[in-house]
Amino acid sequence: xxxxxxxxxxxxxxxxxxxxxxxxxxxxxxxxxxxxxxxxxxxxxxxxxxxxxxxxxxxxxxxxxxxxxxxxxxxxxxxxxxxxxxxxxxxxxxxxxxxxxxxxxxxxxxxxxxxxxxxxxxxxxxxxxxxxxxxxxx
Amino acid sequence: xxxxxxxxxxxxxxxxxxxxxxxxxxxxxxxxxxxxxxxxxxxxxxxxxxxxxxxxxxxxxxxxxxxxxxxxxxxxxxxxxxxxxxxxxxxxxxxxxxxxxxxxxxxxxxxxxxxxxxxxxxxxxxxxxxxxxxxxxxxxxxx
Numbered sequence: 001x002x003x004x005x006x007x008x009x010x011x012x013x014x015x016x017x018x019x020x021x022x023x024x025x026x027x028x029x030x031x032x033x034x035x036x037x038x039x040x041x042x043x044x045x046x047x048x049x050x051x052x053x054x055x056x057x058x059x060x061x062x063x064x065x066x067x068x069x070x071x072x073x074x075x076x077x078x079x080x081x082x083x084x085x086x087x088x089x090x091x092x093x094x095x096x097x098x099x100x101x102x103x104x105x106x107x108x109x110x111x112x113x114x115x116x117x118x119x120x121x122x123x124x125x126x127x128x129x130x131x132x133x134x135x136x137x138x
Numbered sequence: 139x140x141x142x143x144x145x146x147x148x149x150x151x152x153x154x155x156x157x158x159x160x161x162x163x164x165x166x167x168x169x170x171x172x173x174x175x176x177x178x179x180x181x182x183x184x185x186x187x188x189x190x191x192x193x194x195x196x197x198x199x200x201x202x203x204x205x206x207x208x209x210x211x212x213x214x215x216x217x218x219x220x221x222x223x224x225x226x227x228x229x230x231x232x233x234x235x236x237x238x239x240x241x242x243x244x245x246x247x248x249x250x251x252x253x254x255x256x257x258x259x260x261x262x263x264x265x266x267x268x269x270x271x272x273x274x275x276x277x278x279x280x281x
Contacts, residue, residue, distance in 0.1 A: 001164060021276065029168045108270075127270060127279050128251075133161055135278045136270055 006101040011065040014107025022105040037062040041085040089125040146244035154250025158280040159215035162248035173222040232268035
């Protein structure tokens with residue numbers, strides 16, 4: 001049964017729809033929602049030396065996105081927000097495996113505040129590589 | 139999210155599609171939906187123009203028995219209490235699956251990822267891949 005639902009978020013429209021659908025599912029099966037924001041630090045590191053200001057901005061952007069997802073969840077549904085850094089697809093799969101997720105819910109394509117964090121290619125990679133079922137929300 | 143009323147599960151007799159039916163059955167139970175289990179075969183005798191087929195009988199022959207078999211095996215993964223309808227169509231699988239989903243207003247499609255093997259996880263399977271990309275409804279890929 002579905003007890004732990006992982007919802008990677010990037011602030012895109014697609015990820016908003018994924019959050020909405022995940023909430024409906026969690027409500028129906030009394031599961032827990034785990035929102036995960038992955039800051040693509042590796043990509044950023046190529047573009048600029050990682051100054052504290054950049055790190056802070058990225059963290060802030062992630063927190064805004066996570067807060068928005070958390071606020072969408074009606075009371076009575078358990079939820080938790082996680083923030084990680086690294087290559088999104090790899091981090092998401094790692095997280096799902098380490099934390100025993102039963103289902104990953106994600107948008108079909110996104111283009112977030114931090115550009116490229118959850119592109120179609122991320123969904124594609126996760127759909128192919130994930131060990132647990134993946135719901136691709138249209 | 140609109141309420142899930144009908145969940146479509148395309149099957150092909152593989153382990154992956156068995157897992158898809160089991161997952162779809164769980165989901166159907168949770169949300170109170172009904173299942174449409176669909177098998178699509180490429181050929182049937184009716185699709186052959188010639189009276190004397192140049193194709194071997196294993197390909198062009200009646201696929202009724204095989205379809206029946208695959209649908210019955212899929213049915214074994216459906217929990218009691220979950221409503222399921224069984225369908226057989228002939229054509230290009232991905233196209234027929236998507237057409238079926240539109241005609242029957244499926245709210246969700248559950249497909250199997252590819253089964254085991256050396257390339258495990260690398261290839262989704264071309265039919266599942268096409269469905270994930272082209273479906274207008276949300277798609278679950280079972281593992």
